[in-house]
Amino acid sequence: MKISPLQKARYEYSPKLPGMLRNGISEICVKEGEETQSVADQEAIKALFPNTYGKKEITFERGENTSAPKKQVVGVILSGGQAPGGHNVICGLYDALKATNPDNELFGFKNGPSGLIDDDYLVFDDKYIDEYRNTGGFDIIGSGRTKLETQEQFAIAADVCKKHGITAIVIIGGDDSNTNAAVLAEYFAANNTGVQVIGCPKTIDGDLKNEDIEISFGFDTATKTYSEVIGNIERDANSAKKYWHFIKVMGRSASHVALECALETQPNICLISEEVAAKKMSLSQIADYIADSVEKRAAKGMNFGVAIIPEGVVEFVPEFSALIAEINELLAGAKADAFNALPTWAEKYEFIKNGLTKESFEVFDILPQGIQQQLFLERDPHGNVQVSLIESEKLFSALVADKLAQRKAAGTYTGKFNPLHHFFGYEGRCAFPSNFDADYCYSLGYNAFMLIQYGYTGYLSKISNLSNPASEWVAGGMPITKMMNIERRHGEDKPVIKKALVELDGKPFKFFEANRDQWAEETCYVYPGAIQYYGPAEVCDLTTRTLALEQE
Incomplete structure (x- = not known):
């Protein structure tokens, strides 16, 4: 061999x-x-x-x-x-x-x-x-x-x-x-x-x-692997200066991977699902938060950036969780057969509109059509929505594009927004x-x-x-x-x-929180490079930033 x-x-x-x-x-x-x-x-x-x-x-x-x-x-x-x-x-x-x-x-x-x-x-x-x-x-x-x-x-x-x-x-x-x-x-x-x-x-x-x-x-190897590639993308973004990269990383129930990668690479945006839940942030609020960074950087001539999105973040948005629960009820039992028998998306859309509460339909209606269809095409063995399959990186870039279009119409934003999308998951699970x-x-x-x-x-x-x-x-x-x-x-x-979620009063998040406003507006990227196996111990035997901060 x-x-x-x-x-x-x-x-x-x-x-x-x-x-x-x-x-x-x-x-x-x-x-x-x-x-x-x-x-x-x-x-x-x-x-x-x-x-x-x-x-x-x-x-x-x-x-x-x-x-x-x-x-x-x-x-x-x-x-x-x-x-x-x-x-x-x-x-x-x-x-x-x-x-x-x-x-x-x-x-x-x-x-x-x-x-x-x-x-x-x-x-x-x-x-x-x-x-x-x-x-x-x-x-x-x-x-x-x-x-x-x-x-x-x-x-x-x-x-x-x-x-x-x-x-x-x-x-x-x-x-x-x-x-x-x-x-x-x-x-x-x-x-x-x-x-x-x-x-x-x-x-x-x-x-x-x-x-x-x-x-x-x-966790150490996977996050170092993702951080290497995120750093490479940051370098490319800072070179081409014309793309916003939306990067989804693994972590459905907790945002430890996203937070560690942010600590390693200092992107412009990193969403933390646990904070989204604690602040009861809506999709619109999250989109505005990202759009603010895009607008501030554009005002300085920087029409590029990097945003890290944990794969499970939408489950932590209260209004989205309510929408998912209603969809699961809407398609329970024989009603799923009736829905699937409808020949066109337009007819299915009307079925959905009539079956959801006004509040949940308003959330559903702001989603890009591709995401809407994902919610109804991908089901788990119990008939529930497979939230982990939702392309949240594309969802948020689309919502941000809508926000920026509104701001451009209002005359408050004059920049360019060209999003690219990535998902880093399987690349880190079997690395050396x-x-x-x-x-x-x-x-x-x-x-x-x-x-x-x-x-x-x-x-x-x-x-x-x-x-x-x-x-x-x-x-x-x-x-x-x-x-x-x-x-x-x-x-x-x-x-x-008991699963361990990101602690919002813990040292790793507090360090991130203290620095993220600067990262959102300035270009503070860090390029970790590839995992090193041979050389000085301070390079090769580094632990994660999360563990180092927790044990300071």
Whole structure:
């Protein structure tokens, strides 16, 4: 197989481990902390997890290893969307497992949680693992979005583990995947299967974090990848001086990616969904906010700019959320068939006009026709609008164009507005992991095995103190139930890991807020350039601006 020089060099990179994990397996001991409770709904979560709730947080330290020696057969699953560094979690897990006992085995269940249910797996060896060290993607075993949530699934999983003598399962995923890990751990414990379950925090969206989980893996690499290209676009905009670039980035439920990219590149505009919701901003207000920047820059002869748009921002606009709710009701049941049977858009438009409230139709009517049609053509399996598919970057540029046309007619605006559109999403999910993510993920995997070796279950692998050099990182674990609350999902109360939204009183947003007015009017672009893997540590091992500001 032909490989690039960079890929060959990355195979040979040795990830850095936290100091206490470098001492050798025999010199790692456990320090237990306080008992924990869930972030909310304590009684309800405790009732659902009687065997795994309230466990103590733990930290690994230098000292005599007191774990009971036994052969470990571990299964690993990649769950959900890809994130840079996933391969290194598996490599770290494999290396720790083999360093403890060469007879230990690591099973990789293929294509996500369904691999465990279908008993579809491979057994890792050195040759196979070595081809994936420090590389991006999830192609080492594939991923999937199957949820482990029914008693039937749990029973099958227990049988598969028993068949292979598996002693532990490691699930690498985001908030939903680690919720599944906690539920599976509870089932295994309640049924005395002897199988442990450990989770690892993954998502490029950055919304799996709290006081214990400082950052989810993949966020560093993905945002650096997007920021490189945004910086390139800024440079091009400042060179051509004739285009406004509207750039949508991933982040449906939270705006961490958009905020981090803004901190890295200092664009003219960056919308933060959480602020839109807090201020109850309308589409018109958002369009005016962007148009103000366009007008002020045009007055200085700068008919160009860059605006970053989080993919889920429209869901945070109260009037748009109300519109979506009405559309979902409008097309419920047989009414959807009646709507779809109408032969022309004009007839469908009248159907919509007659079916919506006056307020929601006024919102609908200001949307570009292409966006209007997207709301009715793209449905999820439950018949609801797939908001994440809305081209919000095109929506806002069209609304801004309308605002500028009004201002031009009123004589207050004389500039030119030529918008271009981009969506950066999949480009960042499988990039070569940055040194930070390569090190962090390897440590998460190595640490996950130490949790297994010491008998913990229902825990998340935890590496902290991450804004400092890797030698000062702290390894340990926290019960997954600590992060949980009860939320309404599909008409039922469900235990889920609470998503972390951008905190409007947090240091990263406050820094952005203090500088954005200047960025909106002046050209203050920063060009981060490509991720650097070899060279000075201050260049190659940089953490995100978000994490650096949070831990100042």
